[in-house]
Each structure stands twice: as structure tokens, then as C-alpha cells.
Amino acid sequence: MKLDKFDREILRVMQKDATVSMAELSQYVGLSHTPCWRRVKRMEAEGIIRQKVTLLDAKKLSLGVSVFIYVTLKNHDGDSLTKFETAVQEIDEIIECHTTSGDKDYLLKVMVRSIEEYELLLKSKLTCLPLVDHLSSTFALKQVKNTTELPI
CATH class of the missing domain: 3.30.70.920 (Lrp/AsnC effector binding domain/regulation of amino acid metabolism (RAM) domain)
Known part of the structure; x- marks a missing residue:
């Protein structure tokens, strides 16, 4: 799948914060809500976006x-x-x-x-x-x- 500048920006934003709302994401990347949502769904279907996760702090969990x-x-x-x-x-x-x-x-x-x-x-x-x-x-x-x- 070929990624354009909007796709790459969507991925950059989502890598930093997977909890970002679709409204915020569309504002960050300069697209309206629906086209942004379609791009995210397409990248999920293609397997580029595999999953959304919560990152834990190993030190705070005493895994130092x-x-x-x-x-x-x-x-x-x-x-x-x-x-x-x-x-x-x-x-x-x-x-x-x-x-x-x-x-x-x-x-x-x-x-x-x-x-x-x-x-x-x-x-x-x-x-x-x-x-x-x-x-x-x-x-x-x-x-x-x-x-x-x-x-x-």
C-alpha cells in the first residue's frame, strides 16, 4: 500500500498517542473527519495499524x-x-x-x-x-x- 503525506502524518500522530480522538486527529493532519476516519480504517484493514496499546513504565512496576x-x-x-x-x-x-x-x-x-x-x-x-x-x-x-x- 502506498502511503501519502496525510497517511504518514496520521501514523505519526497515532504512534505518539493512540487515544487521540478522530476529531483531534483530523485537525492535526489537516483533513476533515470522514476522510481521516476512512484512511485510518483502510490502514487498519491493510494491517499497517495492527493494534492500539497502552505502554507501561517498567521502572514504576519495579521491572528495573x-x-x-x-x-x-x-x-x-x-x-x-x-x-x-x-x-x-x-x-x-x-x-x-x-x-x-x-x-x-x-x-x-x-x-x-x-x-x-x-x-x-x-x-x-x-x-x-x-x-x-x-x-x-x-x-x-x-x-x-x-x-x-x-x-x-
């Missing part, structure tokens, strides 16, 4: 420890990858899982309350993930940038 974990698997056949990826879905503390190129197979992002909580998670769940050969953890010291907005 972010850990990035590189995972290397023992096997790389399709069944092994599927088993690992299915198991990852069951661990709530894993908030992101990416396949990667190079000598590591996956990159996980984990959020926990403390180093001790991470140690328990590591021992009780992460090392038990199917076909894991090696885990390498790195703790984030400070988050320098955090955005949910795509560069459109």
Missing part, C-alpha cells in the same frame, strides 16, 4: 533489570527451531525474541525485578529451554533511547 541474552542452539533443523520458539512464548519475562545472523541463533530481551530474580529465571527456565547449547547474558546499565515509534 533488563537483560539481553544470546542463545545458541545444539541443532538448527526446523523442528528444533520450532520447539525453542514455542517454549519461549511460555516465559512471561521474555518480552522479545529475535532470530539473528552470525554465530548466535537468537537474541532475547528479558525484564525482571532484580539480579536475584534473573538468576532464578536462568536456573529454573532459561537453561531448560529445548535444545539450548549456550546462553550469554548482558545486563543493560542504562536505557539511552526508548521509542515505540517507527521512522515513517
Whole structure:
């Protein structure tokens, strides 16, 4: 789907505040209510707008420890990858899982309350993930940038 300047502006505004009313959105982008509404509905139907979410403050929820974990698997056949990826879905503390190129197979992002909580998670769940050969953890010291907005 080709996006014009109005579509892109609608997306920019909605990324900043998904609760914006259609009346406010149409004012921000310089369209009347109905054409703006049609564009939003079209982008929802096309899957460009997947969902509207509420963003939470991890620190205020006492989830102050972010850990990035590189995972290397023992096997790389399709069944092994599927088993690992299915198991990852069951661990709530894993908030992101990416396949990667190079000598590591996956990159996980984990959020926990403390180093001790991470140690328990590591021992009780992460090392038990199917076909894991090696885990390498790195703790984030400070988050320098955090955005949910795509560069459109």
C-alpha cells in the first residue's frame, strides 16, 4: 500500500498517542473527519495499524533489570527451531525474541525485578529451554533511547 503525506502524518500522530480522538486527529493532519476516519480504517484493514496499546513504565512496576541474552542452539533443523520458539512464548519475562545472523541463533530481551530474580529465571527456565547449547547474558546499565515509534 502506498502511503501519502496525510497517511504518514496520521501514523505519526497515532504512534505518539493512540487515544487521540478522530476529531483531534483530523485537525492535526489537516483533513476533515470522514476522510481521516476512512484512511485510518483502510490502514487498519491493510494491517499497517495492527493494534492500539497502552505502554507501561517498567521502572514504576519495579521491572528495573533488563537483560539481553544470546542463545545458541545444539541443532538448527526446523523442528528444533520450532520447539525453542514455542517454549519461549511460555516465559512471561521474555518480552522479545529475535532470530539473528552470525554465530548466535537468537537474541532475547528479558525484564525482571532484580539480579536475584534473573538468576532464578536462568536456573529454573532459561537453561531448560529445548535444545539450548549456550546462553550469554548482558545486563543493560542504562536505557539511552526508548521509542515505540517507527521512522515513517
